[in-house]
Amino acid sequence: MRDDLSTLTREELEREVRYWRAQSLLLAEDFGGLRAQLASHADEVETLRAQLLSYAQDLNREYQLVRQRTGEIERLLVATVGALANSIEARDPYTRGHTDRVSRVTLAFCSRLGWKREQLSIARMGALLHDIGKIGVPDAILRKPGRLSPAEYEQMKQHPQIGAQILQGIDALVPAIPFVLSHHERWDGKGYPQGLAGREIPIEGRILAIVDAFDAMTSTRVYRAPLAMEAAMAEIVRCSGTQFDPELVPVFERLFADGLIHQALESELTLELYVV
Numbered sequence: 001m002r003d004d005l006s007t008l009t010r011e012e013l014e015r016e017v018r019y020w021r022a023q024s025l026l027l028a029e030d031f032g033g034l035r036a037q038l039a040s041h042a043d044e045v046e047t048l049r050a051q052l053l054s055y056a057q058d059l060n061r062e063y064q065l066v067r068q069r070t071g072e073i074e075r076l077l078v079a080t081v082g083a084l085a086n087s088i089e090a091r092d093p094y095t096r097g098h099t100d101r102v103s104r105v106t107l108a109f110c111s112r113l114g115w116k117r118e119q120l121s122i123a124r125m126g127a128l129l130h131d132i133g134k135i136g137v138p139d140a141i142l143r144k145p146g147r148l149s150p151a152e153y154e155q156m157k158q159h160p161q162i163g164a165q166i167l168q169g170i171d172a173l174v175p176a177i178p179f180v181l182s183h184h185e186r187w188d189g190k191g192y193p194q195g196l197a198g199r200e201i202p203i204e205g206r207i208l209a210i211v212d213a214f215d216a217m218t219s220t221r222v223y224r225a226p227l228a229m230e231a232a233m234a235e236i237v238r239c240s241g242t243q244f245d246p247e248l249v250p251v252f253e254r255l256f257a258d259g260l261i262h263q264a265l266e267s268e269l270t271l272e273l274y275v276v
C-alpha cells in the first residue's frame with residue numbers, strides 16, 4: 001500500500017482500494033482452503049487413531065486368550081504329572097507324600113537361587129516326576145521292608161534311566177529330564193547312574209539330591225523313625241562336598257534358617273508364590 005494516500009487522485013485511490021479488496025478476497029479464499037485441508041487431515045488422523053486403538057484392543061484380547069490357554073495347558077500338564085507321580089506312591093506306601101513335599105521344597109530352593117517362572121515350572125515337574133522310573137521296578141523290591149540285596153539294589157538303581165526314557169517321549173516334559181536322570185548322582189562321583197562328579201552333574205540333579213535326601217531323612221520309613229528337620233539339616237551339612245554340592249548346601253541351610261522350608265511344606269503348591 002502506498003504511504004501517502006492524501007496525494008492520490010480519486011481514480012488512483014479507487015484503484016488502490018479495488019486492488020486491496022481483491023487481495024484480501026484471495027487471502028480469505030486461501031485461508032478457507034487451508035482450513036478445509038486441515039479439517040480433512042484431522043479426520044484422517046482421527047480414523048488412524050481409532051484403527052490403531054482397535055488393533056491394540058484385538059492384540060490385547062489375543063494375548064489374554066493365549067495366556068489363558070497356556071495357563072490351562074500348564075494346569076492340565078501339572079495335574080497329569082501329579083497323577084503319574086501318585087501312581088508311584090500308590091505302590092510304595094512308605095513314600096506317600098514324598099514327591100509332593102519334594103516339589104514344594106524344590107520350588108522354594110530354586111526360587112532362592114533366582115530361577116524364573118518357566119524354570120520354576122520345569123523344576124516342579126522334574127521334582128514331581130523324579131522317581132517316575134520306579135514304575136519299572138518290581139513291587140517285591142519297591143515294597144521290601146529292610147535292606148535290598150546287591151542284585152535288588154542294582155535293579156532299583158535303574159529308576160533314573162527308566163524315568164528319563166519315559167519323559168523322552170513327551171515333548172513338554174523333556175526339559176525336566178535332568179532332574180529325573182541325575183538326582184542320585186553324588187558330588188564325589190560315587191553316585192548313579194552315570195557316576196558324574198562335581199559340576200559335571202547338572203545343577204538340577206545337584207539341587208534335587210539335597211531336597212530328596214532331606215525329605216527321605218525327615219519322613220517315616222518302615223525300618224526307622226523320622227529324623228527331626230534340624231538333625232537332617234546337620235546331616236546334609238556333614239555330607240557337603242562328598243555327597244552334596246558344597247556351594248548349594250549353604251543356600252539350602254539359609255533357606256531352612258529363614259523358615260522357608262517349613263513355609264513351603266505348609267502352603268499350597270503354587271508357582272505364583274515364587275514368581276516375582
Ligand SMILES: [Fe+2]
Pocket residue numbers: 130131159183184
Ligand atoms: Fe530316586
